[in-house]
Amino acid sequence: MSLINWKELSLSDKELINSYYDREPVRNCEFTFANNILWKPFYEVHYAVVEDSLVFKSGDGGLSVSFPIGAKDVKAAIDALAEWFYQKKLPFKLHLVSPQQFSILEELWPGRFLAEYNRDEADYVYEREKLVKLSGKSYHGKKNHCNKFKSLYPDWCYEPITDANVQECKEMAQKWWRLNDDHEEGEKSEEIQVTMQALEQLGQLDLTGGLLRADGRVVAFAIGEPCGKDMFVVHFEKAFSDVPGAYSMINQQFAEHAMEGYRYVNREDDAGSEGLRRAKLSYHPVFLMEMGIVTEKENAYERN
Numbered sequence: 001m002s003l004i005n006w007k008e009l010s011l012s013d014k015e016l017i018n019s020y021y022d023r024e025p026v027r028n029c030e031f032t033f034a035n036n037i038l039w040k041p042f043y044e045v046h047y048a049v050v051e052d053s054l055v056f057k058s059g060d061g062g063l064s065v066s067f068p069i070g071a072k073d074v075k076a077a078i079d080a081l082a083e084w085f086y087q088k089k090l091p092f093k094l095h096l097v098s099p100q101q102f103s104i105l106e107e108l109w110p111g112r113f114l115a116e117y118n119r120d121e122a123d124y125v126y127e128r129e130k131l132v133k134l135s136g137k138s139y140h141g142k143k144n145h146c147n148k149f150k151s152l153y154p155d156w157c158y159e160p161i162t163d164a165n166v167q168e169c170k171e172m173a174q175k176w177w178r179l180n181d182d183h184e185e186g187e188k189s190e191e192i193q194v195t196m197q198a199l200e201q202l203g204q205l206d207l208t209g210g211l212l213r214a215d216g217r218v219v220a221f222a223i224g225e226p227c228g229k230d231m232f233v234v235h236f237e238k239a240f241s242d243v244p245g246a247y248s249m250i251n252q253q254f255a256e257h258a259m260e261g262y263r264y265v266n267r268e269d270d271a272g273s274e275g276l277r278r279a280k281l282s283y284h285p286v287f288l289m290e291m292g293i294v295t296e297k298e299n300a301y302e303r304n
Contacts, residue, residue: 067097125286
């Protein structure tokens with residue numbers, strides 16, 4: 001019998017979880033300890049060590065597990081997970097599987113699995129240098145927005161978020177929420193709560209933040225962290241829409257000051273929002289990181 005000891009994620013698990021992320025850096029924005037723990041209040045986040053690999057379990061949309069992270073023996077880990085599903089009399093299901101991970105499954109078990117990808121869940125990835133320099137015709141509009149911000153607010157400045165100014169960011173986030181509150185429960189409500197928690201635990205979760213000042217007040221901020229060896233992920237970005245160029249400016253300044261040494265910037269998915277999709281595409285991603293659901297084809301796998 002395949003026994004898997006699922007545990008509820010807690011702050012005390014940080015060192016263990018990060019040891020597997022360090023072993024096999026996953027560029028997907030979902031797979032960082034900070035992201036895992038911050039969204040825990042809204043999603044079931046349980047994990048287990050299976051055949052010396054890290055696996056997460058989710059109940060959203062039907063029970064599923066993640067592809068084993070840091071596995072030295074992928075076959076042994078997948079076999080153990082499949083056995084667990086079979087014993088539970090549940091269909092085998094993996095979530096957030098990249099095309100590269102699916103190719104591993106195909107190599108080990110040709111024709112056994114089926115992958116379905118959701119465009120709404122694809123991460124947008126950009127070259128940091130392009131976000132910093134905003135050179136060429138493609139970025140002409142973005143550069144104009146930044147120049148307008150600079151001309152309207154000649155006293156502007158960028159600062160890293162520290163203990164000395166984090167309270168101002170919290171107050172700015174609360175004001176942003178009041179201005180954008182649609183009085184409905186849902187993803188926007190959840191995100192602002194998670195953003196506030198990220199500001200509260202910035203150092204504890206090894207997150208990096210940067211803010212933008214205009215006329216002495218905080219008008220924008222961003223929070224992120226490394227995500228793989230050559231990528232930095234931006235988890236949160238907030239700016240006042242009535243401050244012309246604030247969004248373009250915090251995007252450019254955060255990339256310039258917080259991401260030195262990283263080639264790529266992951267700005268997460270668009271969640272199917274048409275407006276957000278247009279905004280993310282306007283920065284010309286170099287590629288999209290697809291994530292899919294993997295299931296077994298009917299009668300494709302016979303257990304011994």
